[in-house]
Amino acid sequence: MYKIITKNLNLWYGDFQAVKNVNASFSENKITAIIGPSGCGKSTLLRIFNRMNDLIEGVRTSGEIIVDQENILDKGIDLVDLRKKIGMVFQRPNPFPLSIYENVVFGQRVHNSLRKPELDSLAENSLRSVLLWDELKDKLHKSALSLSLEQKQRLCIARLVAVKPEVLLMDEPCSTLDPQATQRIEELMRELKNNYTIIIVTHSMQQAARISDDTGFMLLGELIEFGKTDNIFTNPLDKRTEDYITGRYG
Amino acid sequence: MQLNMRKVKEFIVEKLILICGLASIFFVILIFIFLAKEGISVFKSVSPFKFLFGKSWYPISEPPQLGILPLILGSLLVTLGAAIISVPIGIACAVYIAEVAPQKVKEILKSGIELLAAIPSVVLGFIGMVTLVPWVKSVFHLPTGLTALSGSIMLAFMAMPTIVSIAEDALYSVPKNYKEGALALGATHWQTIYRVLLPAASSGIVAAVMLGIGRVIGETMAVMMITGNSAVIPNTILQPVRTLTATIAAEMGEVVVGSEHYFALFAIGIVLFVISFAINVTADLFLHKRK
The missing domain is CATH 1.20.5 (Single alpha-helices involved in coiled-coils or other helix-helix interfaces)
Structure with missing residues (x-):
C-alpha cells in the first residue's frame, strides 16, 4: 500500500528549480529515507508533502502528490487538515516556549476543545509513546526549554503524535544529537512505524541503512534512484548512487 | 620607539x-x-505625607497649600487612559506589521510610524487643541473639551510609535522555527500568533508597553495644552486635570526662587524622576529577561 505518490513533481524557488520531475511512491507503515548531498533538494521535497514551502515567497510547484486519492497540491486543499494528517519534525528541536504539558496538548488545543481529563490522558499517552513519561511526569509544568536536546526532540515528536497524524515527516531529526541520543531516537522511529508512515531526510547514509525500508537518492533536485534500502546500498543501479554511497563525493 | x-x-x-x-x-x-x-x-514646611497625599494644591495662597495628590492622580489618569487606548492598538499594529502585512505595506507602515514619532509634541498639542478638544466637547456635551480624555487620546498617539516599534522588534526576533512548528501542527496563522508568537515575545512586549508609558508620563507640552490644567482631584476622565509635568512647566517661570513653592516644584520633579525610573527599570528587567 502506498501512502504518498508523487507524479512529475517539480518545484521552483523563483528561477531556481530545486526539485526536478520526481516520481516516487512512499509505502504505508514503512520508513522511507531520502539521502543525498547538501542542497540536493531533499529537505525541499519533504517540505512539499505538508506544504511548508508555501511560507516561502516565490515558490511554484507543478505535478501531483496523491495522498489518499487526493492531490494535495490542489488549490482547494485545506492546509490545516493536511498538516494534521501529515506532520513534521524539524532538524533543530523547536519546542514552544511554553510548559512541557502545553507543548504536548498544543495541537489538540488548536483543533478541538477537549476537557482537562482528556487532555491529561492524551499528554500521558503521547509522552509514553516517545518514552518520556517516566522522566517528565513530575515536571509537566516546567518550561520545555529547560529540557536536553534529545528530550526536546522527543517532545516535538510527542507533540506531533498527539495530533494523531498518519504521516511523520522528519527533516534530519538527529543532526543536533549525540550518537547515543541518535540511537534512541532511531529505536523510537522503528517503534512508531507500526502506526505511522515515516519519511526521513538524512545526511547520514548509515542512518538510512540502519532504519529505512526504502531509500531514495537525490542529486541536484533529481531523484536518481528509489527502491528497497538493501538494494540501493548493496546493488545500486545508477553509477552516481554508487559513487555517493561509497563516499566518492557528498 | x-x-x-x-x-x-x-x-x-x-x-x-x-x-x-x-x-x-x-x-x-x-x-x-x-x-x-x-x-x-x-x-x-510640609511633611512628606502631607505633600504626597494632600488634596489641595494652592501654592500661592497664604499660607501655601502644597498637596500634590490631585497632580499625581491627574498624571495617572491621563497615562492610564493613554495606555488603554494605545496598548491594544499598538500591539495589534505590531502584530500586523510583523506577521500579516505584505512587504510593501510593511515598509510604508514602518516609516509612517517613525514619522509619527517625529512630530514635535507641541505640534500634536495644538492639533489636538483645534480638532480633538472641540470634538470631545460636542460628543460628550461638556462645558469644555479640555479634559483628561483629550490628553489621553493625544498621548496615545505619542506612545504608539514606541510600543509598535519595540513590540514589532520583539515579535520579529521570535525564532522562525516556533512559527514553523506551530503551522506544521496544523495551527492557523492566527492561532500561531496568539498561542506561540505572542507568548514567546511577551517580555519584549511588556517592555514596549512600559517604555511607551514612560514616554507618556514624562510628556509635558501636549498635556499642558489640552488637559485644562485645573488642579482638582478628577472624578471622571471627562474633567480637566493637571499633571505633574504641566505643573512644573507652567509655574517654574513665575515662582520666587527659594520660596516654598519653588522647593515644592523641585520635589514634584523628584516624584516624576522616581516614577520614570521605576518604569524604565521594569522595562529593562523585561528586556533582559528576553535575552
Whole structure:
C-alpha cells in the first residue's frame, strides 16, 4: 500500500528549480529515507508533502502528490487538515516556549476543545509513546526549554503524535544529537512505524541503512534512484548512487 | 620607539573614551543631587505625607497649600487612559506589521510610524487643541473639551510609535522555527500568533508597553495644552486635570526662587524622576529577561 505518490513533481524557488520531475511512491507503515548531498533538494521535497514551502515567497510547484486519492497540491486543499494528517519534525528541536504539558496538548488545543481529563490522558499517552513519561511526569509544568536536546526532540515528536497524524515527516531529526541520543531516537522511529508512515531526510547514509525500508537518492533536485534500502546500498543501479554511497563525493 | 608612540596613542584614546563614558553618569548624578537638594527643602514646611497625599494644591495662597495628590492622580489618569487606548492598538499594529502585512505595506507602515514619532509634541498639542478638544466637547456635551480624555487620546498617539516599534522588534526576533512548528501542527496563522508568537515575545512586549508609558508620563507640552490644567482631584476622565509635568512647566517661570513653592516644584520633579525610573527599570528587567 502506498501512502504518498508523487507524479512529475517539480518545484521552483523563483528561477531556481530545486526539485526536478520526481516520481516516487512512499509505502504505508514503512520508513522511507531520502539521502543525498547538501542542497540536493531533499529537505525541499519533504517540505512539499505538508506544504511548508508555501511560507516561502516565490515558490511554484507543478505535478501531483496523491495522498489518499487526493492531490494535495490542489488549490482547494485545506492546509490545516493536511498538516494534521501529515506532520513534521524539524532538524533543530523547536519546542514552544511554553510548559512541557502545553507543548504536548498544543495541537489538540488548536483543533478541538477537549476537557482537562482528556487532555491529561492524551499528554500521558503521547509522552509514553516517545518514552518520556517516566522522566517528565513530575515536571509537566516546567518550561520545555529547560529540557536536553534529545528530550526536546522527543517532545516535538510527542507533540506531533498527539495530533494523531498518519504521516511523520522528519527533516534530519538527529543532526543536533549525540550518537547515543541518535540511537534512541532511531529505536523510537522503528517503534512508531507500526502506526505511522515515516519519511526521513538524512545526511547520514548509515542512518538510512540502519532504519529505512526504502531509500531514495537525490542529486541536484533529481531523484536518481528509489527502491528497497538493501538494494540501493548493496546493488545500486545508477553509477552516481554508487559513487555517493561509497563516499566518492557528498 | 614607534611601538611606544602607538602605546601612548592607545592610552590617550582609551582614557578619553573612559572620560566620555563617565561624564554621562556624572551628569545624571549631579542632576539628581541638585534635584534632591532643592526638593527636599520643601519638607521643612510640609511633611512628606502631607505633600504626597494632600488634596489641595494652592501654592500661592497664604499660607501655601502644597498637596500634590490631585497632580499625581491627574498624571495617572491621563497615562492610564493613554495606555488603554494605545496598548491594544499598538500591539495589534505590531502584530500586523510583523506577521500579516505584505512587504510593501510593511515598509510604508514602518516609516509612517517613525514619522509619527517625529512630530514635535507641541505640534500634536495644538492639533489636538483645534480638532480633538472641540470634538470631545460636542460628543460628550461638556462645558469644555479640555479634559483628561483629550490628553489621553493625544498621548496615545505619542506612545504608539514606541510600543509598535519595540513590540514589532520583539515579535520579529521570535525564532522562525516556533512559527514553523506551530503551522506544521496544523495551527492557523492566527492561532500561531496568539498561542506561540505572542507568548514567546511577551517580555519584549511588556517592555514596549512600559517604555511607551514612560514616554507618556514624562510628556509635558501636549498635556499642558489640552488637559485644562485645573488642579482638582478628577472624578471622571471627562474633567480637566493637571499633571505633574504641566505643573512644573507652567509655574517654574513665575515662582520666587527659594520660596516654598519653588522647593515644592523641585520635589514634584523628584516624584516624576522616581516614577520614570521605576518604569524604565521594569522595562529593562523585561528586556533582559528576553535575552
